[in-house]
Amino acid sequence: LGIYGNTQQKTFEVVYDVAGRKLGFGSNGCS
């Protein structure tokens, strides 16, 4: 099992659309 950890998630908008069964990444999510 690979694990995508929180260091690699830094600065991205990480979107959990649990109902839609999809995960999103958007750049510059904190700014």
Place this chain on the structure above:
Amino acid sequence: GVEGKITSHTTSVSSLLPSPSCSPSTSKASIRKSTLEVIHKHGPCSTLFQDPNPLNHTKVLLRDESRVKWIQSQSSNSSDGLKASAAVSLPAKSGMTIGIGNYVVTIGLGTPKKDLTLEFDTGSPLTWTQCEPCNRSCYTQSEPMFNPSQSSSYSNISCTSTSCSQLGGRGSGCSGSTCQYSIRYGDQSSSMGLFVTDKLMITPTEVIDKFEFGCGKNNQGLFGRTAGLIGLSNDKISIVEQTAAKYGKYFSYCLPSSPSYTGHLTFGKDGGAVSSVSFTPLSTVPRRSQFYGISILGIAVGGNRLSIPSTVFSSGGAIIDSGTVITRLPPTAYSALRTAFRNAMASYTMAPALNILDTCYDFSKESTITVPVITFSFAGRVDVDLDPNGIFFVAKASQVCLAFAPNRADSN
């Protein structure tokens, strides 16, 4: 490589190092009504910053490894040593889940509301906080402990209720007619107490009545100075499910580039996410259904796709986890990544390994560095170019390490 694509970052070394002062990013938290500010637990933006235990990078990695072993141990054919307890559906927790490398948000609980700073975790289902009176053992937290007797909106949950039955293996019977919960984590950290409801204020305008959570009466372990934990996993009792009618099981967050900045945690689509978000399918991981499964298809370094058979990624599967610090890869993939990264960084002086991190550099004599772009490809044609701060684990300027580690086997 792809023609025209940026293949390296040139960045100042100082931007990788934490600043002693806080520079909060206020825009997201202020314009979205269902948004909480995300703060690194041990950074200068945290009210928990005065923790008597200084940040120890080796300890961070050891505890991160503990969390990963717990996650891996939930597979029936795992040989990683930590066995799942009887409560097999427990969150992916070692003490480190609640450990040093994580992020906190502050919510309001009760009437009148009490502010409580909780660690947020996409690998955990149950939200809990320490409660007065503490029957046996509670650890020292920064904020005053939640006292149910001082909240007019507090209620116990009955043993015979549907809510209590949804605890499943996390339930521990009744106290009188009140439902009890019990969580024991992989490192023997634990929280036990009453399963209750009260008013949850995400923000002053976003209120969840009768939010179900654990009122911890006996809490032991490595919880730092937080007041508890907020569970965001895919489970009936998580805040995601409990607020499904209001927020549609939709949330997002941004983790700041360094502990000196703040990010956000947002429930629902209100306010809109950043303009361009690329989506990859979420999957269910067998025997680890509370986690959010994703499909990694490949990795590129400096614009060049690494030669890794697709079966290397597909055989073990993958999850995304807010509570694990370092990304774990199949050994074959990690080896290819390490080789390509070292080749691209050959002009820099290497530094000693740091625990599980074997590719470290001494940047103490550099003002700027040029780092190859690392790109993750996910199912759905989603390519994510990591931020420079997402490539390194920084112990100090003279020991900046590639923030990836291998699993024990490709099949693990």
